Amino acid sequence: MKKFKLIIYSVMTLFVLGYIFFEAPTLNPLYAEGALFYCAVITAYILVWSLLRFGTFTFENITNSKRAFNYVPSQKFPRWVKILLAAPWVFFVVMVIASSVIINWSAFRDQLGQAEITDFSKDVQPVDVNQIPIVDKELAYNLADKKLGERQSLGSQVVLGEPTIQRVDGKLIWAVPLHHSGIFKWLTNLQGTPGYITVSATNVKDVDYVDGKYVKYQVNSYLLNDVKRKVRLAKALFEGITDFSFELDDNGQPFWVVSTYKNKRGFSLPEATGVITLNASTGETVRYNLDNIPDWVDRVQPEDFIINQIDNQGKYVHGIFNFSDKDKFKSSPGHMIVYNNNRCYLFTGLTSVGQDSSTIGYVMVDMKNKSTRRYVMNGATETAAMGSAEGKVQHLGYKATFPLILNIGSEPTYFTTLKDKEGLIKQYAMVSVTDYSIVGTGETIPLAIKDYQQGMKNVGISPNIDDTLEKNSVTGTILRIASEFDGQSTVYKVILQEYKDRIYLIDAALSDELALTTSGDRVTIDSYSDKGAGIQAASGFDNQAFSQK
Template sequence: MKKGNKGIIVVLVSAIVLFILNYFLLLPLNLKFLGTTLILTLFIVINCIVLNLISLISQRKTEGKKSKKSFMISGILIVVIIAYGLVNSPIFRADEYRNLIGNVEQKEFTNEIDAVDLTQLPIVDQQLAQNLGDKKLGTYVGLGSQVTLGEFTKQNVNGELYWVAPLLHSGLFKWMNNKEGTSGYIMVSATNTKDVKLVDKLNDKPLKIKYQPNAYFGTDLKRHVYMKAEKKQGLTDFSFELDDAGKPYWVITKYTNSIGFSGQKILGVIVVDAESGEINEYDMNNIPAWVDRVAPDFFIRDRIDWWGELVHGFFNFSKKDMLTSTKGMNMVYNDGECYYYTGITSVGADEAIVGFVLTNTKTMTSTFYKVSGSTEIAGMQSAEGKVQNLEYKATFPMLINVENIPTYFMSLKDKKGLIKQYAMVSVEDYSIVGVGETIKEAKSNYVKTLKSKGDITLEFTGEEKKLQGIISRIGAFNVEGTTYYNFIIKEKPETIFTVSASISSQLPLTKEGDSVSFSYNETESSSIDVLEFNNINIKGIK
């Protein structure tokens, strides 16, 4: 066979191999993506090497010269890729990387963050949701051997927070025997550990998750989307989400690289019906309201770090004004919107933050709240230290507003991963901790500890009310050196009122049967903090 024919055959064979390889890799057909560029370069280099070997075997000088040229081409391509990546790195384009986050507005914490609603605090983290989901799946005989639980995604479904995970095929043979799809999904309430359910029907019809990551060939989720959607864009973050009617979808972020092989720019989302496979693409201006997560958390973390670390360019050896995100990132909900939360610390700082950033998961607009205090890890350690004799472990905290004080809230779990207590820790002073077996108790103890710090001003939420009644029961207790009184009046026997001894010198003299008047902020809690107190039976003493 002639050398020229051999070369053509080599190129054709390698092209077929490249096509088959991409069937599995599903690379974007765009040289802005590093993976695509590397595979294409590898294809050229391998062809050059093979053609060179053929040339050496034929022992023709002219072909040998051509083979040297092929090696030169391979070397030039590799150098070009390295140079292109370097030129488009933060070393030379620091300002562009830093500006990817857009305008980061600074605001006051109390003006933007809603006051805590104890009934809506998410106490279940992803690990506990997984455990509860596995336990629920095990109650259905035979189902657990056929399917496995996918990754849980926290989301807002009709105004309530849930962790949701699809049932996925547990292997090739399970898929072959059940190609119509797996039987639905599991929902775990983020606010109630007893609310766990398997949803296998929708509108009285069996629910089947046909298109999924654990399927094969045409029903494999990534391959299905790749074949149907625009192939020049990148696809990432395949999240399982429900609309407000409970219908399951896959929400996929589509993006392109705006700075060399990096600087991801989000173009919108692709929404895939998990049952029928129907695909709808949305740009950033018309994303459905029920979609919670458009920007992946790892995209947002990169942008925050570039914004903080490249403040004075790449070469900032003194680390002047450099900021970086703290470990861990959480999703929080405020006023019906979903945000990524992360603390911001000075580069080199261990346990102190200078503030935190909230980034809207849809619009990607970021707001920086300047608050000096402890990192999330330091807050967790402080809460664990409060119950060190019980050896409970804290979940990664979420940020909440307690009487306009930025506060870390977390669950405390035992060695089996079960929630035993709750903790609230002041961001500004992590020595201020409130722990309780219920969220209300934790908040009550936390507020009492805040009150004992004379340099902290609390701005209580709720409507201020005044009341008069007769004491039916009263008792004193001490929290970290500060004396408090709990009392109940006959006119409101279902409510416990709590008041600091510093509010009134009449409290130690008050007994059952005394008539009292007082003011308080009305809340949903069964234990209410008193603002002013007066014993009508005692005159001349305030």
């Protein structure tokens, strides 16, 4: 019997240790995950001990070749045993109640902290046309997948991980890790996948495969090469960890940045306490608190934490029994990661409960220290802005991406890209936050801005947009000229003999001379440059032949 008990306890212990290794739960009972683990383990051990203590397991012969396993209780479980079995679960239930919003509604409301009310046009940097992030996560993934497909020998061994937007050495990029495509690929490449892919967030043509930086530790990998398992066992056995973000330091070395957190009320109100960085190549782990986060780490606060805190602040603004929904608000159904003054922020609109197409303001939360700024202004929601942008090009069937908000000539403006059915960017759109009927679209960002400026002027608003764009002037000989009517206006397309790599788009309203211009004419074109693009939006046109008469 002693041997049987030893086997039972040994098997149970091995099972528990295996669970700790493979599932990597926190071992702190002050977290819901840890409390459930201890409840299950304690209950299992007490139950097995009780069964062995107050009964007998026997093997009975049914036939000469078969034996049946049977349990014969010698007595009922004493009351104290039942109390021991119930105690862990009572603790769990008490903690759940102590964590509930009914008891802690003010803590739920106040977790985000007091926001600084500020002016959008003064606080948010005016946009740099060449730094507008036109590549969203979906497009970044597709561009990275195309780059991976160029390496046929590599494409069969790895798959793409989740892209993470970040600023590296002053450049806004998406970093995309490469993961093993299966356990056999992992076994034959234990040193890791050979590199990662970067996609510029501002230029669809800037996609690089970075070789020589092995990514040995990966999300959902095997044994100690799994990021969660490695970080948990190395630095966080008794702490909450979440949000595994793939980031690069200033030297291009890949890291996994894992946020640590603790609960402020029982099992509720998780609050970020710092990060643990895991070198994706060497496995070196370093813990940082909120006071000494490295400069290259862009994000500490998990996005879902911040959105929940914003929603809790709006939901419990007047307590939990605000049945009339007075002053309640919620975050917009979507948010963006933006950069302002080289700091990373979560930006989202605020909508009154019950209102679908208008906002009451916007919130920008620093993703490192959680400092919050609130901009009080009425306007359209991101969803309404997307619909307005799509409406202007409905004849083309383009779909708008989730917009980000920019400071265009001191005017809060939604910016979105317009994609075709293949997911390729075809146009850009600017939509006024305060009046989403004002929309500017164009094949380049400068063209969209100029169209947006004209729409503002039509309603009596004169934003100082010209200073946002980089101007230049060229003189040359017409090589080709053609006109195109897009259903709303006529646009001339011009190629100069001296600049064959550019196409100048010139609105017919800029000059009456356009209709009389032909190949061989000497002209001067003023334009707003869009670096990295072969299409230039013209702001002025002069045919020298007519000027000399």
